[in-house]
Amino acid sequence: QEALPAATVITFWHIPWPHREAFRICPWQEELLDGLLGSDLLGFHVQLHCNNFLETVDRLIESRVDYEQFSVTRAGHETNVRPFPISIDMAGISHNGHARSDVRASRKGLGLRDEWAIALGVDRMDYTKGIPERLRAVDRFLERYPEWHSRFVFLQMGAPSRPEIVAYRALNAEVDQLIDCINAKHGVADWQPICMARAHHGVDDIFAGYRAASVCVVSSLHDGMNLVAKEFVAARDDRQGVLILSPFTGAAREMPEALLVNPYATDALADALNAALTMPSQEQQRRMQRLRAQVAEHN
Numbered sequence: 001q002e003a004l005p006a007a008t009v010i011t012f013w014h015i016p017w018p019h020r021e022a023f024r025i026c027p028w029q030e031e032l033l034d035g036l037l038g039s040d041l042l043g044f045h046v047q048l049h050c051n052n053f054l055e056t057v058d059r060l061i062e063s064r065v066d067y068e069q070f071s072v073t074r075a076g077h078e079t080n081v082r083p084f085p086i087s088i089d090m091a092g093i094s095h096n097g098h099a100r101s102d103v104r105a106s107r108k109g110l111g112l113r114d115e116w117a118i119a120l121g122v123d124r125m126d127y128t129k130g131i132p133e134r135l136r137a138v139d140r141f142l143e144r145y146p147e148w149h150s151r152f153v154f155l156q157m158g159a160p161s162r163p164e165i166v167a168y169r170a171l172n173a174e175v176d177q178l179i180d181c182i183n184a185k186h187g188v189a190d191w192q193p194i195c196m197a198r199a200h201h202g203v204d205d206i207f208a209g210y211r212a213a214s215v216c217v218v219s220s221l222h223d224g225m226n227l228v229a230k231e232f233v234a235a236r237d238d239r240q241g242v243l244i245l246s247p248f249t250g251a252a253r254e255m256p257e258a259l260l261v262n263p264y265a266t267d268a269l270a271d272a273l274n275a276a277l278t279m280p281s282q283e284q285q286r287r288m289q290r291l292r293a294q295v296a297e298h299n
Contacts, residue, residue, distance in 0.1 A: 011039040012084065016224050016250075017049040020056040033061050037074050043084040045224040045250040050081045085250060086225055090234045090296045098207040098235070106208030110195060112153055117277055119154045120213035122206055122228045124161040125198070127171045130219035130246060130263040131156065135178045135194065137219075137269035142186045142193060144267075145274050150191045152277070154217075157209055158198045210235035215276040217244045218251070219263035225250035229258065230295050239285040239292070242276035244269070254294055257287040 013036070023029060033056070036042055044050050050070060058065040063074040072079045104114070112118060119138075123129040138154045158175075162168045175196070183192045201209075210216065216232040226249040233243065233255075245251060245258035252260055261272045 008041070009039045010041045010043070011036060012043040013049070013053075014045075014224055016222055017044055017052045017056070019052055020059045023052075023056050024060065029060055033057055034074075037063070037072055037077065037079045039079050042079050042081050044081070045083065045085050046253055047083045049224070049250075050083050053081060085254065085298065086227070087295065087299050088227055088230045088234060090230075090292075090299050093207075093231075093234045094237065098203055103208055103211045106205060107212050110155065110197060112155065112195065112212070115151070116153045117148070117151060117215075118213045119152070119215040119217055119273060119277070120209050120232075121154070121156045121158075121217050121219070122201075122209065122231075123156075123158055125158045125168065125172055125175070126161050127167060128220060128222050130221045131158070131171070132174055132178055133221070133263040133266070134217050134219040134269065135175065135182060137263075137266050137273065138194060139178075139182045139185070140266050141270035141273045142182075144270055148274075148277070149186065149193075150188065152193065153191075153195055154193060155195045155197065155209065155213070157201055157206065158196065159200050160198060206231070207235050210241075211238075213241060215242050215244060215273065217269075217273075218246055218249060219244070219261075219269065220246045220249050221263060223249040223251075227251075229255060233288065233291045233295050236288055236292070239288045240281065241288060242279055242284055243287075243291065244272050244276055254298065255291055257290045257294075 026032065044053065054065050054067065057063055057072050063072050065072050070081045107114060121131065121134055123131060142148060179194045179196055182194055186193050210232045218226055218229045220226055229243055229245055229251040243258040245255060245260055246263045247260045259272045259276060261269050263269060
């Protein structure tokens with residue numbers, strides 16, 4: 001603001017803004033708020049995060065907060081706060097052919113048989129994504145619905161992330177241990193229920209996974225938006241497949257036709273997997289049609 005006084009400054013905060021009481025533990029709270037309030041326009045994914053930010057500012061620093069106009073005035077400078085839920089280029093995905101990736105070749109490359117039903121997770125290996133929670137749900141699913149033994153595979157496509165940070169290394173170790181235990185518990189000589197593909201996958205490979213899967217599981221514990229949910233919908237121009245979505249994502253507010261399930265509720269997530277895998281084709285089509293219309297309109 002001082003260097004370019006005539007410029008309009010717009011900032012977008014990509015991750016969730018916490019409740020004001022959670023934010024209070026940050027030692028640099030005033031510096032962060034001052035920096036963000038140097039913007040003329042400050043964006044978040046959803047209205048809840050805008051509300052949290054305004055309440056944080058109102059409680060922690062000297063300012064005037066206008067809850068009707070959703071603005072903050074500090075030291076004579078006004079910042080407008082608005083929700084801008086990000087999305088994807090659905091038309092571009094179709095135009096570039098990503099939605100028509102080679103499903104059979106992708107299955108073969110991953111060692112997945114055509115007759116197996118596939119549930120899919122696509123994430124960075126990040127502790128906010130709820131990967132251990134979904135693996136525990138797969139374990140519970142196989143306990144509650146043994147008829148899926150040797151007929152179902154959960155494929156986790158996980159991009160390595162921040163391996164130099166202790167918490168991320170611990171997450172990877174936990175995930176590996178869970179996969180080993182679950183595969184040893186339920187697997188047989190020619191079938192393992194969980195397939196881990198830890199790599200930086202290309203766009204075509206990811207979209208082939210979306211197309212091959214009967215179910216996509218997005219079980220984030222806290223997520224500003226989550227574009228995987230929208231990409232899965234964009235990939236399914238066959239109007240088939242079921243999205244299981246955490247209510248703790250920004251995407252859940254736009255996608256009520258998904259199966260919304262608390263990722264901490266292991267039994268409920270296990271039951272949702274069975275419900276998704278047994279959902280009639282006509283019901284899948286009805287839900288997917290509405291999801292695709294939403295993503296296409298709000299691109």
